[in-house]
Structure formats: structure tokens, C-alpha cells
Amino acid sequence: MSTSVELTRFRVAPENTATMLAARPAMLADFRADRSGFLGARLVRLPDDEWLDIVEWRSSEDFAASRVKGANLPGIEAFFATIDTLVSAEEGALADGE
Secondary structure (H helix, E strand, O other): OOEOOOOOOOOOOOHHHHHHHHHHHHHHHHHHHHHOOEEEEEEEOOOOOEEEEEEEEOOOOHHHHHHHHHOOOHHHHHHHHOOEEEEEEEEEEEEOOO
16 A cells, blocks of 8 residues: 555635644644544645645545545634635655655
């Protein structure tokens, strides 16, 4: 079983950037508490108010189960609420470091 990687690219309006970054720790805490198979996440700032969230999951099944839950907890909901536009969402398998 290979580690599943979630790649989500999104836009946040400049006036919401500080709110989004402030909401991030609570979102990650909710993921750790509620999402089986959550291994960690990194947030990358891109040009033009875009961001890339790189989330690692123990398996594709864990990622799928997380997607079903959506924004079910306050920290996750607060983070998601700052996102203006979803640009893309993909899943891949970790190809190195295993």
C-alpha cells in the first residue's frame, strides 16, 4: 500500500490571507483528531493569490473517507470558508521516500 497524496490548488482573496493562515492550525488539529490515516500537510504559497495544499494520507481509502466527511468540524469549516475558488484537486501516490 503506497502513501496517497492529495494536491489541492485554490485561491484566497488577499484580504482573507491572514484569516486563512490563522485558521490553518485548528484545521490541522481537527484533521489529526478526526481523520484516520492523516499523515501531515504542507501549504505552499503560489503566485496570483493561489495556494497548494499537499496532504499525505496512509492510503487512498483514508483520503476518500476524509472527503466524505467534508468540513464536519469547526476548524476545518473555518479554513475552508476562506477559500474563494477551487482551482484543482488531484490524488497521486508517493513515488519516493517509501
